[in-house]
Amino acid sequence: MSWLILIVSGILEAVWATALGKSEGFTKVVPTIVFGVALVASMGGLAFALRDIPTGTGYAIWVGIGAAITVAYAMITGTEPLSLVKVLLLVGLVGCIVGLKLVSDTAH
Template sequence: MSWIVLIASGLLEAVWATALGKSEGFTRLWPTVIFGGALLASMGGLAFAMRGIPVGTA
């Protein structure tokens, strides 16, 4: 289960990185909202996955 969450978190990292670029300095609403949501979900998923996977691997 930890590996699936880690892979999903990696995909969400690509989403928030893309949304950050499209937010144009946080001046556009929806890319900024997507950035925030994807960032929180990605970091939360990483924290969850690190419970079962060594830190160096995660």
């Protein structure tokens, strides 16, 4: 259950990071509210997951999921330029996230 919560929390990190950018310095109400709700939910989920998952592994996976989704979303929506190098780097990042999960399961 902790791993599922960690993954959802990583997704919510991408939500709040994207909303933060769209809030234009907290001057737009809806993105600011989305940012606040997603931030609290993401941090709460991370805190819950870290009760069972080692902090370094959990945090790295949470950040990696959030970063990968945030960049992928920005490229899909055209906010950030799409390039083969960025896609390959994201694939590598996702591979590292999966690797951390797999190594974490065998480390006990």
